[in-house]
Amino acid sequence: MSLLHTLGLASQALNTQSRSLETIAENLAHADDPHYSRRRVVRQSLPGAWSAGGVAARSGPVNGAAPRVAGVVRERDQLVERRLRQATAERDAAEAMEKVWRSLEDLLDEPSGAGSISRLWNDLEQAVLEWTGRPDDNGVRRVVVERASDLAAGIRRLAQGLNEIKQSEQEALDRGIERVKELLRELARLNGSIRQAERGFGAYGETRYANDLRDRRDAILRELSAFAPFTVREAASDTKDEPDLRIELNGKILVQGDTVIPDLDDYWRSIDLEKELAGQSGMLEAHLDVQGKLGGPDEPGTLRWTLEAMAKALQEKTLELLGVELFSTTAGPSVAENLTVHPELLENPSQLQASEDQIRAWLLWLQGSPGDESTGATEPHPLETYRNEIVARAGEWSRAAERARMAAEDRVTHLQAIRQSEVGVSPDEEMIALVATEKAYAAAAQLVRALDQALGTVIELLGGAGR
Amino acid sequence: MRITPLITRRLVERALADHAERNRELTARIASGRNLLYPHDSPERMPELLRLDQVRAAVDGYRTQAAAAKAWLDETDAALGRAGQLLLRVRELVVLAASDTLNEADRTAIGTEIDQIREEMQDIANGQYNGSSLFGDVEVQRVIAPGVTVVVNVKRQDVFGGAGATTGDQVLPALDAIIAHLDPGDPATGEWLRTEGLAKVDAAIELVARARAKVGARSARVERTEEQLQNLKVRLESNLADTDGFDLAAALTELRQQEATYEATLMVTARLERFSLVDWLR
Numbered sequence: 047m048s049l050l051h052t053l054g055l056a057s058q059a060l061n062t063q064s065r066s067l068e069t070i071a072e073n074l075a076h077a078d079d080p081h082y083s084r085r086r087v088v089r090q091s092l093p094g095a096w097s098a099g100g101v102a103a104r105s106g107p108v109n110g111a112a113p114r115v116a117g118v119v120r121e122r123d124q125l126v127e128r129r130l131r132q133a134t135a136e137r138d139a140a141e142a143m144e145k146v147w148r149s150l151e152d153l154l155d156e157p158s159g160a161g162s163i164s165r166l167w168n169d170l171e172q173a174v175l176e177w178t179g180r181p182d183d184n185g186v187r188r189v190v191v192e193r194a195s196d197l198a199a200g201i202r203r204l205a206q207g208l209n210e211i212k213q214s215e216q217e218a219l220d221r222g223i224e225r226v227k228e229l230l231r232e233l234a235r236l237n238g239s240i241r242q243a244e245r246g247f248g249a250y251g252e253t254r255y256a257n258d259l260r261d262r263r264d265a266i267l268r269e270l271s272a273f274a275p276f277t278v279r280e281a282a283s284d285t286k287d288e289p290d291l292r293i294e295l296n297g298k299i300l301v302q303g304d305t306v307i308p309d310l311d312d313y314w315r316s317i318d319l320e321k322e323l324a325g326q327s328g329m330l331e332a333h334l335d336v337q338g339k340l341g342g343p344d345e346p347g348t349l350r351w352t353l354e355a356m357a358k359a360l361q362e363k364t365l366e367l368l369g370v371e372l373f374s375t376t377a378g379p380s381v382a383e384n385l386t387v388h389p390e391l392l393e394n395p396s397q398l399q400a401s402e403d404q405i406r407a408w409l410l411w412l413q414g415s416p417g418d419e420s421t422g423a424t425e426p427h428p429l430e431t432y433r434n435e436i437v438a439r440a441g442e443w444s445r446a447a448e449r450a451r452m453a454a455e456d457r458v459t460h461l462q463a464i465r466q467s468e469v470g471v472s473p474d475e476e477m478i479a480l481v482a483t484e485k486a487y488a489a490a491a492q493l494v495r496a497l498d499q500a501l502g503t504v505i506e507l508l509g510g511a512g513r
Numbered sequence: 514m515r516i517t518p519l520i521t522r523r524l525v526e527r528a529l530a531d532h533a534e535r536n537r538e539l540t541a542r543i544a545s546g547r548n549l550l551y552p553h554d555s556p557e558r559m560p561e562l563l564r565l566d567q568v569r570a571a572v573d574g575y576r577t578q579a580a581a582a583k584a585w586l587d588e589t590d591a592a593l594g595r596a597g598q599l600l601l602r603v604r605e606l607v608v609l610a611a612s613d614t615l616n617e618a619d620r621t622a623i624g625t626e627i628d629q630i631r632e633e634m635q636d637i638a639n640g641q642y643n644g645s646s647l648f649g650d651v652e653v654q655r656v657i658a659p660g661v662t663v664v665v666n667v668k669r670q671d672v673f674g675g676a677g678a679t680t681g682d683q684v685l686p687a688l689d690a691i692i693a694h695l696d697p698g699d700p701a702t703g704e705w706l707r708t709e710g711l712a713k714v715d716a717a718i719e720l721v722a723r724a725r726a727k728v729g730a731r732s733a734r735v736e737r738t739e740e741q742l743q744n745l746k747v748r749l750e751s752n753l754a755d756t757d758g759f760d761l762a763a764a765l766t767e768l769r770q771q772e773a774t775y776e777a778t779l780m781v782t783a784r785l786e787r788f789s790l791v792d793w794l795r
Binding site (some may be wrong): 077078080123146147151154156157158164167168171172175176178179220257277289402406409410414429430433434437438439442444445448455459462463464466467468470471472473474477478 | 514515516517518519520523524527539549550551552554555556557560562563564566567570571573574575577581582653655656659660662735778785789790791794
């Protein structure tokens with residue numbers, strides 16, 4: 047053991063400690079960043095490994111081991127990451143759904159809001175009831191026509207609202223797919239960058255880890271997984287194999303290392319999304335599911351179809367029972383979207399002529415009174431259908447989405463806590479480490495000074511001998 | 514478990530958000546006095562709630578109709594009552610005029626009074642109610658319950674006479690006949706008044722009385738229906754309240770508890786991270 051070797055040991059210690067201080071500073075700077083995983087200095091003590099800094103080890107085998115920085119790594123748990131990704135996907139999907147169903151409920155304005163179909167329907171009923179008493183009163187006729195017009199407008203508004211929601215869901219789906227493609231490409235690029243950055247060794251021979259890029263990649267994986275249940279295949283631990291991270295969807299490899307499959311656009315166009323995503327959680331599936339439930343005027347069982355049937359029944363039954371074409375459709379194949387009161391009647395309500403019997407029959411039908419022959423035993427009443435099929439189902443979906451969101455949110459909170467517990471920065475811990483490192487650093491510096499003095503003494507002695 | 518400030522912060526955020534949400538919900542419920550504000554509050558009870566709401570609206574409508582029918586019938590009854598009074602006076606006058614001892618001047622005076630009464634009767638017959646003729650030419654019906662209609666007016670020709678009258682005994686023709694026969698100089702007047710005159714007045718009185726009886730019977734029926742509707746409304750309100758299930762006392766208690774936990778959460782949050790090692794390392 048030579049003095050020079052000891053000096054080398056001290057300088058190596060200073061080096062390592064300054065890396066520790068740097069890491070502490072980095073951790074503290076990111077203490078409030080939820081996407082940051084705390085860094086840890088991995089030390090290694092190898093005999094004779096102090097040779098960095100140009101001082102060559104010439105004195106053969108040595109006993110003193112120099113503390114060396116083997117690398118700065120991140121804390122990370124693959125299993126927690128994966129479970130968090132799943133839970134986040136469930137939460138985001140449920141949240142997207144809840145938002146849609148809430149806006150549908152807003153549109154319905156039930157129970158009995160001012161703009162709701164049930165309220166408008168009741169208002170028409172009241173006017174018709176008054177009309178039964180005064181069939182020739184033009185004032186009452188005008189009220190009947192106006193209320194019928196309001197109801198038609200309400201049905202139109204609802205039909206258009208359903209279409210709009212469906213449209214915006216399709217747009218959200220398209221945007222989602224575009225974003226997924228972007229993210230997949232970004233991931234491939236990041237994989238490449240990570241591989242590039244981690245190539246070779248650092249200035250002191252340590253292993254290089256592109257920790258910031260890896261953090262970024264984890265954040266992207268979380269965002270990506272929220273859209274669809276992608277499978278992320280990574281190496282067993284946070285090692286250098288991991289740059290070759292693989293992304294699959296239902297077994298199909300989309301990203302392998304820094305390569306994205308060449309026909310990514312074609313792939314998304316070619317697959318049957320509904321089949322591919324059926325029963326899996328994710329925002330893309332949520333957007334598809336909502337669209338399927340809203341449906342179209344010619345898709346039986348869907349909300350839009352139910353509304354269409356309701357509008358048709360109102361139009362046809364009114365004509366049949368009242369003998370007047372009160373409701374008409376101006377243009378287009380859809381009744382619900384175009385339902386209005388006949389323009390001539392709106393212009394001149396005195397043309398609304400019907401016998402007392404007809405008015406009464408219409409009133410009874412409007413009231414949907416049970417046991418009345420005019421409603422027919424097997425024919426579903428449009429108002430009942432509206433209540434049961436549209437209001438109750440919208441409510442049920444909204445409720446289910448809310449429950450799912452709350453459950454997923456609990457899981458996400460829990461998993462985030464577990465993840466944070468492992469990767470989060472605790473300022474107190476860092477402060478303790480700071481104090482300890484500071485002291486060690488000061489001690490090492492002191493050692494350098496002592497060695498300097500010792501060397502000075504030796505040099506002086508040598509000088510004296512030569513005189 | 515290793516706890517970092519981010520964990521605590523997120524938990525607190527979540528707890529506060531939950532509290533805020535729950536508070537908003539409770540406040541909305543208490544402010545509206547209803548539990549079921551949106552379909553998602555109880556999808557299974559929604560159809561029933563809306564149906565009850567519709568029935569309640571219909572019942573309210575029928576009650577309005579019944580009240581209108583009642584008012585119309587009362588008005589008709591009052592008018593017929595006045596007509597009956599006037600006819601009794603006419604009968605008295607006819608009996609008086611029928612006496613052969615009366616001189617011409619007396620009969621003229623009686624004639625003038627009957628003339629006045631006829632005019633008054635004409636006014637009653639032309640009476641208006643709510644913008645339409647009280648005694649119209651056509652039947653006026655009101656629907657006072659599902660499938661239940663009631664005629665609320667008395668046709669003019671049935672009591673007072675006029676176009677479409679079936680017999681000549683209606684009030685106005687009878688009065689016209691009496692006035693026509695009340696010729697002070699005619700010696701046959703007394704005899705006619707005693708026989709046909711009185712018979713006509715009695716027939717008219719009978720007609721008015723029968724009309725009043727009919728109006729009274731209908732009025733009673735409308736009243737019974739009104740009562741039924743009222744009972745139905747009370748039952749519906751109670752059904753609606755049951756379906757909705759809102760309980761103000763429970764809601765207020767819950768709000769109070771909610772506020773207490775909210776306050777506690779805020780207090781704990783304020784104390785959180787008050788101290789850190791950083792404070793002591795100077």
